[in-house]
Amino acid sequence: MAVAPLSQKEIEDRLAELPGWSADGGRLTRTYRLSSHFAAAALVMHIAGIQDELDHHSDCTLGYHSVALAITTHSAGGALTGKDFTLARRVEDIAPGHGAH
Numbered sequence: 001m002a003v004a005p006l007s008q009k010e011i012e013d014r015l016a017e018l019p020g021w022s023a024d025g026g027r028l029t030r031t032y033r034l035s036s037h038f039a040a041a042a043l044v045m046h047i048a049g050i051q052d053e054l055d056h057h058s059d060c061t062l063g064y065h066s067v068a069l070a071i072t073t074h075s076a077g078g079a080l081t082g083k084d085f086t087l088a089r090r091v092e093d094i095a096p097g098h099g100a101h
Helices: 008-015 037-054 082-094
Strands: 022-024 027-033 059-062 066-071
Touching: 008 022, 027 082, 037 059, 037 066, 037 082, 066 082
Parallel strands: none
Antiparallel strands: 022 027, 027 066, 059 066
């Protein structure tokens, strides 16, 4: 089932609801800085669970004290879709010091 790309206006409106996230070349991106490498690794595991639940996966890079995400919808030709923003929102909600706890 094809997913429709979002318009530039829709992207801007949705980004306004996700402080810290940006749209870069058809990808949603964000880097989280954490207190330790272990905390960063734990966040990656939580993100992996969300991605499996949504059946929508991002590029996720584990750093020393950081986690960098780049989200796009490959089936929409690498354009941003609602699926990308749903994943970003879910990650934001569980990230330490961010979102709703």
